[in-house]
Amino acid sequence: MTVDVKTTAGVSGIGQTGRILYDRESRETVGEPFVEGARMTCRGVNVYYGDKHAIKNVALDIGRNEVVAMIGPSGCGKSTFLRCLNRMNDTIDTCRVEGEITLDGMDIYGKEVDVVPLRAQVGMVFQKPNPFPKSIYDNVAYGPRIHGLAQNKVELDEIVETSLRKAGLWEEVKDLMTHPGTGLSGGQQQRLCIARTIAVSPEVILMDEPCSALDPIATSIIEDLIDELKQQFSIAIVTHSMQQASRVSQRTAYFHLGDLIEVGDTAQIFTTPRHQLTQDYITGRFG
C-alpha cells in the first residue's frame, strides 16, 4: 500500500475505514473476474488519456452467452474500458491502451490484427441512437455490404429481415424500408442500431448505456431484447441504472475511478456486496 503523492488525481475516494485514500497505482479487485471458457479476456489493462490514467490495471473476462454489466459513478472509466474491447479508442488521438485483451485467444492489440474484422466480431451499440442518415434498409444492410456478407440482393434482403426480426423491429418497419432511419422514434432508432450491429453477425456486442436516451417503455423492450440476444451473443453493457444491471445481467463489475473494485454474480453484488465502495454505490450513498 504505497501512497503515490506525485499523481495529479489527488483524492480518490473514501476508504473502508472512512479514511481518505490517495490515488495509487491500482486497487485489488474483490470477487472473481475470471470465468471458464471466456469469449474475451482482459489482463492488466491500463488506459491513459494523455497524462490521465483512466483505467488502472483491470482484469476481467467476458463469458459466452452471458451479459456482463459494468456499473459505477460517472467518470469511473467503464465506457473507456468498454471501448477498449473493440479498439474504438483507437480513434482518439491521445488515448493509449496497455495490457492484453484477447478475443477467442487472439490478442486484439497484436501487431498483425486488423481493427476492421475485429469490429465486425465485436459490435457496438452507442448511448445515443445514431442511425445513419440513410433508409432503414440501408442502415441494416450497411455492415453486410462493406464486409461482403451477401452474394446477392436476395441474401441481403434475408440478412436485413433476420436482423430486424432479432431486434424486434421487423413488424414495425417492414413496410417502411425505404424511409429514413432517422425518422423513427428514439426506441425504434436504438433497436435499428442493434439490428445494424447484429447484421454483421458479431460474437460480442458492446452496449454503452443503450437506454439512457429512451423512455421506460422503450427501455423495457430493449432489456427484453438483450435477454434474448444473449442466447447467441456475449454482451457487455455499461449502464447507469442499477435496476437495469440487475434485470439484464448475469455478472456485474463495479468500477470506481479507473479501478475495477468488485466483480461477481449480479445477485450477489446487489444483495451482499463485499467491498465498501460497492455497497456505498448501490445503496446510493454516492454516484
Place this chain on the structure above:
Amino acid sequence: MISPYMIFAAILLLTSGAYVIGRKRAFAVAGDRAGLMQMHSRPTYYGLLTAMWCGIPALVIFSAWSVFESGIITQLVIAGMPDSIRDLPPDRLNLIVNDIKNLVSGNIVSAEMNQTLRAAADHYRQLQAISSAALTVVVLALIMIATTMIMRAISPSLRARNQVETIIKWILIACSTIAIFTTIGILLSVLFEAIRFFEKISLTEFLFGLKWSPQMAIREDQVGSSGAFGAIPVFAGTLMISAIAMVVAVPIGLMSAIYLSEYANRRFRAIAKPLMEILAGIPTVVYGFFAALTVAPMIRDTGLGLGLDVSSESALAAGLVMGIMIIPFVSSLSDDVINAVPQAMRDGAYGLGATQSETVKQVVLPAALPGIVGGVLLAVSRAIGETMIVVMAAGLAANLTANPLKTVTTVTVQIVTLLVGDQEFDSPKTLAAFALGLVLFIATLILNVIALHVVRKYREQYE
C-alpha cells in the same frame, strides 16, 4: 448657425440622458425594494423605453428633414429668382442651381459672378439657417413632449419590457429588410437600363446572336460601324473559364478538406488551415498578374513545345488561376460542414467495422453533402462574378470556341470595358453592359434555385 451634426449629437446625448432619468424615475416610482417587486418591468427597461421615446421620433424627423431639406430650399430659391432665369430649360437651370450651391459652400463657380447669383446664394444661406433653427426647435420640442409623456406614464402597470422588446423587434426587422431592398434596388437599376438597351437591340438578337462586337458608329461613314450584340460568345467564355476554375477548385478543395478534417493530425491542421485561408486573402489583382505574367506564358511555352497553337491570353490560364483562388472557399466551407457531422455517425460506422475510407465516403460525405454543395455553389458564383483575373488574363476578343487554349472573354470583362472611361449613356454600346449584368444576375439566380432544390432533395438529414 447650427450644423446638422450638432443636432444629431444633441439627440444622442439627450437620448442617453433620457435613459438615466427614465431609470431614476422608475426607482422613484417604486420607492423601495418591495415597490420594485411590484413594478411590471425592471428599472432598466423603463430607462430604455424613455430613451426610445426620446430618440426614435427625433431621429426620424431629423433624417426626413435632412433628406428633403435641400430639395425644398432649392425650389424656394428658384421661385425667388427673376423670370428670365426661371424660364430657362431644365438642364441650364440645373447648372445655375449648382453654381448657387457652390457659392454657398465656397467652391469654385463655373459661370461669371453676377448680382442675381449672389442674391440667390444669400437667399439660399438664409433659408438654410431658418431650416436649421426650425429643425432644432422641432426636434427639441419633440424630445421634450415625448419624454414628459413617457415619464408621466411610468407606473408599476406600464409594460415597459414588452414595449421595448416590440420596438427592438421592429428595428431588427428593419435591418433585415435593408438587404432585401438593396437587392431589389440593384435589380431595378440594372433592369431599367437594360430595358433601354432592349428598345434598341431586340432581346432575341442579344440572347441568341453569335457575334459580339459592341461598337456604334458616331458618323455614318465610320469604319467598323456595324455593332453586333450577340451575347452567346461572351456567356460561352464565362462558362468555359468558370468550368475550368471549378474543375481545379472542387476536387482539390474537397479532398484537402477531407484530409484536413478526417486524416490530418491536430498540429498539421493547425498550420495548414490558416495557410490555405491566406489564399483567400490575396487580392484578385495579384492573382490577375500572376495569371497574366506567370501562368499564361508558361502554358503558351509548354503548348508551343508540344506543337500546339496557344494564344498568350488563354482561357486555360485565367481558369486555372481562378480555380486556385477559389480552393479556400471550397475547402474551408467543406471542412466546416464535415466537422459538423456528429462523431456518433463515425462511431457507428467504425463500430460496424467500416474502414476510415468507407466511413468517409458512405457516411460522412453524404451527411455533409448539402453543406458541400452550398460551398461549391458559392464558389461558382464567385467564379462567374470574378472580374480582375479575367480582365488581366483572359483578353477581350469574343471568340466562340470550345478550345481552352484560345482567347475568350467573359461577361464581367465586357461590362468593365464597356463602362470604363467617359461613356454616352444613350448608346446601345454602353447600355449593353446593363443587359449583360441583368442576364448574369438572372443566370446566377436560376443556378441558386436549382441548387437549393437539389440540396433539399438529396440531403441526408442526421438530426
